[in-house]
Amino acid sequence: MSFQLVGLDAEPFATLFSLTEEALRQHGAVRRIAETQPGYPCRISLEDAAVGDELLLLPFTHQPALSPYRASGPIYVRRGVTQKIGAVGEVPCYVTDRLISVRSYDPAHMMIDAAVCEGAMVAEQIAAFFNDPRADYLHLHNAKRGCFSCRVNRA
Template sequence: MSFRIRGLPAAPFEHLLPLSDAALKAQGIQRLIIREPDSAPCRISLQDAAVGERVLLLNHAHHASSSLYAASGPIFIRESARETFDAMNQVPRALRLRLLSVRAYAAHGDMVDADVCEGAQLETLISRFFQQADAQFLHVHHARRGCYACRIDRA
């Protein structure tokens, strides 16, 4: 079954990039310099930030819905990220490396199914969920930390 994985658009975060650390902190946002590889997956590019790269850590409403399942949580944004990951039937490396929690949602925003898988098995879970007629889109989270990763749609 065909699917489309998308990162977040860069535009809503661009106004944060020139802000000072103090101005970011006043909004509950942290600027960090990455010290370990594969430790800060960007939600725009769906790439891990490189060692020495600057990222923003902020709260994001990834499921802004009127349903009971509305949710927000912390995400990393690479300051250098300009292009949103948007690909058909391709799982980015940053997802392949991690244990994932995948949640299937109906069009109105209610969760209809959920499971956990290793990133290498993500396509199998996508296919299983999209065989359900009421599963209209998926949200992927990093299972260990619980952070939102990306959205997957039927294609």
């Protein structure tokens, strides 16, 4: 089964980088400078930030649909990057280097299955979930901290 990992659109976050620390706090956000690599996974570029990169850590509604699975959580976004839409079948090291929770949703945004696997096994898990005709899209989460990683669409 063909699939594509999709990063977040950069536009909604761009103006936040010019805010003061106090104004960021009003959004529930904080500014961070990457101190290690890996360690600061950017949800826009689907890459780990390089040491010295500026990021924002902020709450994000990754499951905005009106369903029992509506959810939000913390994410990192990096300044000056563009949205990554992966090549068909590509799973970047941003994913393969982590323990990942894979969650499958139907068109009504109801979770129909979930699994936790090593990142190196994510492509196989994605294919297995998309073998179910009810599966409309998937979400990947970093299993250790539970943070949203990216959306996976059928390609």
